[in-house]
Amino acid sequence: MTAANVATSWIIAPTILPAITAAVMILVWRRDIQMQRILSVASTFALLGIALFLYSAVSDGETDAYRLGAWPAPFGIVLVLDRLSTTMLVLTAGLALAVLLYAIAGWDKRGRHFHALFHFQLLGLNGAFLTGDIFNLFVFFEVMLIASYGLMLHGGGARRLRAGFQYVAINLIASSLFLIAVALIYGVAGTLNMADLAVKAREVAPDNQALLQTGALLLLLVFAIKAAFVPLHWWLPATYAAASAPVAALFAIMTKVGAYAIIRVFGTVFGDGASGDTLAAVVAPWILPAAILTLAAGTAGILASRRLLDLAAFNTVASMGVLLIAIGQFDADGLTAALYYLVHSTIAGAALFLIVDLIAERRGDALDALVPHNPISQAPIIGTLFFFIALAVIGLPPLSGFIGKLLVLNATYDASQQWLIWAAILVASLMMTIAFSNAGSTVFWKVKGQVTGPTWATARVMPMIVVALLVAASASLAVFAGPMTKMLHATAAQALNTPAYVEAVLGRHDNVEPKRPITTPADSAATSPAPIPAPAEH
Amino acid sequence: MELLVASAIGLMTAAAVYLILQQRTFPIVVGLTLLSYAVNIFLFSAGRLIANKPPIISDADAYTDPLPQALVLTAIVISFGMTALIVVLALRGFLETATDTADLPEDELLRDTEADR
Structure with a gap:
């Protein structure tokens, strides 16, 4: 028995553990914030442990599938464990732990049910990373989003309510588009299992190709809304700037779910390396222009920002x-760079939201506005942390942002639009340097009057430690860039290897007795796609 | 029947898009509801429109595809819950700010900043 076989039954754990944790918190310790904190941190620690265990179990390159209820794929739902999904699991659990430790210093008391919502959010995230079924992906997206609506409103206030309304509305539209795409794909391919779809999509009759391509493009649109592609990014700045700091930091992984879904669906399911007539080839031309526009719009927004949160x-x-430029290459090198940049930008983006919160709470009523104000307490430490985080997000040495952007530039060296990509990334980095220098010098140097903010006696140390740890994580990403890119290269190669994925999910080499379901209980149909054979031809 | 269902979906979607593009929260909520109805019927029709056949697999060829019906049930539950949530959000927003436009209250936010200069 290999390690992967032992791990098979543990694949479901990253979804079950947060679900049980959240339920226990609501049912048992609804009013006891102390117990909620203990349970919350312990559960997230356990989640990180499980994620690391799963990561090591499939680090030999094996793809492992967990069949819910032992229904054989493609009739039942499968959870699929490979390097890509375990990488995302480890990243999610690590980020969640950091955000949680930051939040228990006080943010979690400003509204109700923070910890329960937090774990429901983790349930949705982990499920989305693990599932091997498109409709199940929709369901986990919804779980993730419903929890995020609650988290986004955490703390209350008119501004959060308004931004929350926009956020919910845009995501409801995205969900509707997702369902239309699912219906189109099911209508012509007759399956929603990702591995089965990878096979069936190539056998679709020429008459139905147009429908399938429409479905694929609609799916891209949905993922683009999640990943904040221009012109579908308008919801993001308002939402993230309105959310409380730990929530915005956790949301750093939410946009990456969109990026992950693009890699999984258009890299693994619809892509097939060399052949040009795949669905990925239909979608690919849209990604690069949108990615460059996204970078340009984001940079313009950074330059125009008058508040640190914006x-x-x-x-x-x-x-x-930048991430989508790398994904748009759809080759192993591009995906390697994309995954490295994904890990880096999640950590650095979250750290930036947290340090902005630390600055804002020290500046009295100026909060995070970029206006000259009083000097802040603990300025040397906060300023140093801000400096390093700025270096990381801009992409200057010595932190991981530099290596991330270098990898992206390297991966696009042979691309046909190389000059455009390089110009976009390099000019954007220059603009970001200007904007961050301006922001940093306004906050830390253009100061006069009394020092504001908590003194060392009253300041909470834990949040500062968490931010420092995130900076350290970025630094170690840079130090261990060699082994890291090696692992991520294997991950990218595996993610693009469609035949191996199909074999692992649909393969008959395991000992699961293929039992043929005849009828299904009506009640189970309400919560999950019923396990049935492929639909009859009509 | 195909023409009837298709034009119903199309009409509902068109009305939904028009309503979602309005500035106030109430039309947007109604538009989102209409959109979810249209999507549910569209999802339902993905299993092809077959009348008077049970959604149970049998040896005879006389059954309709049960999977889209299961998908629709899930979609209905989720969209119903989400509609309830967004109604509450719109109401709370209206009660706290005494206006029901869907825009962010930009002026008040900027005023805070200007006051510090």
Whole structure:
């Protein structure tokens, strides 16, 4: 028995653990914030442990599938574990732990059910990374979004309510588009299992090709809304800038879900390396122009920002631009760079939101506005952290942003639009340098009058430690860039290897007895796609 | 029947898009509801329109595809819950700011900043 076999039953754990944690918190410790904190941190620690265990189990390159209820794929739902999904799981759990430690210093008391919503959010995220079924992906997206609506409104206030309305409305539209895409794809391919779809999509009759391509492009549109592609990014700055700091930091992983879904669906399911007539080839021409525009819009937003929170929010947009440029290459090198930049930008983006919060709470009623104000307490430490985080997000040495952008530039060296990509990334980096220098010098140097903010006796140390740890994580990403890119290269190669994915999910080499379901209980149909054989031809 | 269902979906979607593009929250909520109705019927028709056949797999060829019906059930539950949430959000927003436009209250935010200069 290999390690992967042992791990098979643990694949479901990253979704079950947060679900149980959240339920226990609501049912048992609804009013006991102390117990909620203990349970919350312990559960997230356990989640990180499980994620690392799963990561090591499939680090040999094996793809492992967990069949819910032992229904054979493609009739039942499968959760698929490979390097790509475990990388995302580890990143999610690590980020969640950092955000949680930051939040328990006080943010979690400003509204109700923070911890329960937090774990429901983790449930949705982990499920979306693990699932091997398109409709199940929709369901986990919804779980993730419903929890995020609650988290986004955490803390209350008119501004959050307004931004929340826009956020919910745009995501409801995206969900509707997702369902239309699912219906189109199911209508012509007759399956929603990703591995099965990879096979069936190539066998679709020429008459139905147009419908399938429409479905694929609609799916891209949905993922583009999640990933904040221009021109679908307008919801993001308002939402992220209005959300409380730990929530905005956790949301750093939410845009990456869109990027992950693009890699999984158009890299693994619809892509097939060399052959040019795949669905990925239909979608690919849209990604690069949108990515460059996203980078440009994000950078313009950063330059125009008059508050630090807007700066951090538009930085998320700009970083998605760089990430999508790399994804748009759809080759192993491009995806390697994309995954490295994904890990980096999640950590750096989250750290930026947290440090902005630390600055804002020290500046009295100026908050995060970029106006000259009183000097802040603990300025040397906060300023140093801000400086390093700025270096990381801009992409200057020595932190991981530099290596990330270098990898992206390197991966696009042979691309046909090389000059355009390089110009966009390099000019954007220059603009970001100007904007961040301006922001930093306004906040830390253009000061006069009394020092404001908590003294060392009253300041909470934990949030500062968390931000410092995130900076350290970015630094170690840079130090271990060699082994890291090696692993991510294997991850990218595996993500693009459609035949191996199909074999692992649909393959008959395991011992699951293929039982043929005849009828399904009506009640189970309400919560999950019923396990049935492929639809009859009509 | 195909023409009837297709034009119903099309009309509802068109009305939904028109309503969603309005500035106030109430039309947007109604538009989102209409859109979810249209999507549900569209999803339902993905299993082809077959009348008077049970959605149960049998040996005979006389059944309709049950999977889209299961998908529609899930979609209905989710869109119903989300509609309830967005109605509450719109109401709370109206009660707290005494206006029901969907825009962010830009002026008040900027005023805070200007006051500090």
